Amino acid sequence: MISSKFSANGGEQNIHIGDTLRVHNKVQEGEKSRVQIFEGILIRLKGRDVNKTFTVRKIGAGGIGVERTWPLDSNSLIKIEVKKKTAGVRRSKLYYLRELTGKSAVRV
Numbered sequence: 001m002i003s004s005k006f007s008a009n010g011g012e013q014n015i016h017i018g019d020t021l022r023v024h025n026k027v028q029e030g031e032k033s034r035v036q037i038f039e040g041i042l043i044r045l046k047g048r049d050v051n052k053t054f055t056v057r058k059i060g061a062g063g064i065g066v067e068r069t070w071p072l073d074s075n076s077l078i079k080i081e082v083k084k085k086t087a088g089v090r091r092s093k094l095y096y097l098r099e100l101t102g103k104s105a106v107r108v
Helices: 095-099
Strands: 020-029 032-046 053-059 065-071 077-084
Touching: 020 065, 032 065, 032 095
Parallel strands: none
Antiparallel strands: 020 032, 020 077, 032 053, 053 065
């Protein structure tokens, strides 16, 4: 479950392993601040309460896999959108996606 900070209606939002997420992250470059969007598959949820973190993996330019991990209570997180829900994931960690290439690494 995600804290009420990220849900649209103020309640808690459910995200599950295998969902495709769009993470809006605030990036500070010198004195300027901008929003960077990272879109990928949720492969890991770890920890409890304040220490909870999540990892999102995407296939970047040239077919190189990129993973980013954020704490859920981070001040740099602006919004987490669930772009696509999955129903058929039967693992709690999707580390096997690291070994796959092409479309098989993107579909869960």
